[in-house]
Amino acid sequence: MMIKTDILVVGSGPAGGTAAKYAAAKGASVTIIERRPKVGVPVRCGELIPSAEEISGMFPNAGDITSLFDMPDNLKVREIEGIKLVDPKGRERLLDFTGYTTDRDRFDRHLISEAEKEGAELITGCLFKNTENGKAITSVGEIEYKIIIGADGPGSKVARSLGLPRNVNSYPAVTAQASGDFEPYVQMFFGGIAPGAYSWIIPKKGQANVGVGFSPKFTNGTLSDYFEKFRAKHSLRVTTELEGKYVPSEGMLPRLVSGNGMIVGDSAGQVIPVNGGGIPLAIIAGRICGETAADSIADGRSLTEYQNECEKIFRRPLKTAAYNKRMADIFAFGSDRRTGICMKMLGPRRMGNLIRCKRIFP
Numbered sequence: 001m002m003i004k005t006d007i008l009v010v011g012s013g014p015a016g017g018t019a020a021k022y023a024a025a026k027g028a029s030v031t032i033i034e035r036r037p038k039v040g041v042p043v044r045c046g047e048l049i050p051s052a053e054e055i056s057g058m059f060p061n062a063g064d065i066t067s068l069f070d071m072p073d074n075l076k077v078r079e080i081e082g083i084k085l086v087d088p089k090g091r092e093r094l095l096d097f098t099g100y101t102t103d104r105d106r107f108d109r110h111l112i113s114e115a116e117k118e119g120a121e122l123i124t125g126c127l128f129k130n131t132e133n134g135k136a137i138t139s140v141g142e143i144e145y146k147i148i149i150g151a152d153g154p155g156s157k158v159a160r161s162l163g164l165p166r167n168v169n170s171y172p173a174v175t176a177q178a179s180g181d182f183e184p185y186v187q188m189f190f191g192g193i194a195p196g197a198y199s200w201i202i203p204k205k206g207q208a209n210v211g212v213g214f215s216p217k218f219t220n221g222t223l224s225d226y227f228e229k230f231r232a233k234h235s236l237r238v239t240t241e242l243e244g245k246y247v248p249s250e251g252m253l254p255r256l257v258s259g260n261g262m263i264v265g266d267s268a269g270q271v272i273p274v275n276g277g278g279i280p281l282a283i284i285a286g287r288i289c290g291e292t293a294a295d296s297i298a299d300g301r302s303l304t305e306y307q308n309e310c311e312k313i314f315r316r317p318l319k320t321a322a323y324n325k326r327m328a329d330i331f332a333f334g335s336d337r338r339t340g341i342c343m344k345m346l347g348p349r350r351m352g353n354l355i356r357c358k359r360i361f362p
């Protein structure tokens with residue numbers, strides 16, 4: 001098979017779906033390739049989407065994002081009324097936080113269908129392998145493109161083929177669904193239950209997304225063992241297979257553009273290091289990436305403008321969050337006692353700053 005396209009988007013997650021939609025809306029011909037047979041499946045995500053107000057608070061330079069996050073009501077499975085931070089002794093601190101839980105498979109499919117409405121074409125079951133002379137080598141044949149967008153997640157093959165930096169020190173996380181009635185708060189559990197990160201219960205309707213992440217620096221154990229301990233401790237009735245993935249933890253990569261290629265979303269390290277949230281960033285960056293690519297084809301706009309915009313929006317908050325994460329690694333993680341003391345010292349207001357990519361101390 002030989003395909004020709006203006007813009008090749010590799011990956012059909014939130015970054016790829018959004019980039020494809022905005023590039024196609026500007027008139028470029030867009031092809032999305034996805035290695036999995038079905039968009040969004042299996043779900044490897046906590047499925048929590050902060051409200052547009054929360055996202056604007058974290059990334060004040062993102063401009064008007066209202067329309068970007070104006071999702072159909074049927075994707076908002078459960079409103080979130082706050083976050084409970086739970087220390088190793090089980091003491092809870094409640095933070096104000098607004099957002100909702102989604103079904104991530106339907107969420108990703110919605111973004112892709114929006115891209116398709118603008119004219120983008122999706123090919124599933126198509127693995128990107130490499131680039132050679134302006135062509136992508138894939139499992140279903142060659143694809144000739146003018147611009148390639150790597151939206152292929154944390155271990156991006158596109159980044160590697162473009163000679164761009166790749167994420168280091170990503171940490172693993174696993175998730176599953178559990179049935180039951182859960183209060184409308186996200187619960188985050190810290191300490192030995194999830195060394196160097198946290199475990200979570202994120203409520204949905206009649207079920208919850210439950211999971212564990214950890215930093216390999218703090219344990220030799222396996223994630224499935226930690227998940228089992230967490231499941232047993234909270235008597236969770238798990239109804240699905242455990243699914244896992246790596247989460248970038250060091251902030252945005254220094255270079256996002258090389259020649260006629262760009263990276264976006266997890267592949268670009270656009271993830272909040274301190275809590276692993278990446279969907280809002282993938283969507284904000286996806287729009288800029290797609291529009292810049294289409295403008296480059298239409299009137300020669302430089303792709304580095306995408307990098308410049310991302311620097312303005314993400315660099316500082318993600319640098320602060322990465323710094324906070326390093327401080328947590330040094331002072332808070334390592335033992336339950338230290339974790340408990342640090343959480344007590346910080347208190348809810350500073351813990352709120354931590355979650356929102358703000359400085360903890362002035």
Ligand SMILES: Cc1cc2nc3c(=O)[nH]c(=O)nc-3n(C[C@H](O)[C@H](O)[C@H](O)COP(=O)(O)OP(=O)(O)OC[C@H]3O[C@@H](n4cnc5c(N)ncnc54)[C@H](O)[C@@H]3O)c2cc1C
Pocket residue numbers: 010011012013014015016033034035036040044045046047048049126127128129151152153154157173174175211244245246247264265266267271276277278279280282
């Ligand atoms: C367990 C877990 C829980 C999380 N919970 C949350 C949360 O609650 N809220 C939040 O905001 N973020 C969360 N995140 C982070 C969030 O899932 C990511 O930041 C987000 O999915 C990034 O979107 P993306 O489009 O960049 O990448 P992805 O969603 O990873 O999409 C990449 C796509 O590229 C495809 N692909 C990869 N390689 C190739 C290839 N070679 N060829 C073709 N296709 C390829 C993949 O199959 C995938 O579909 C969580 C992450 C994990 C691991």
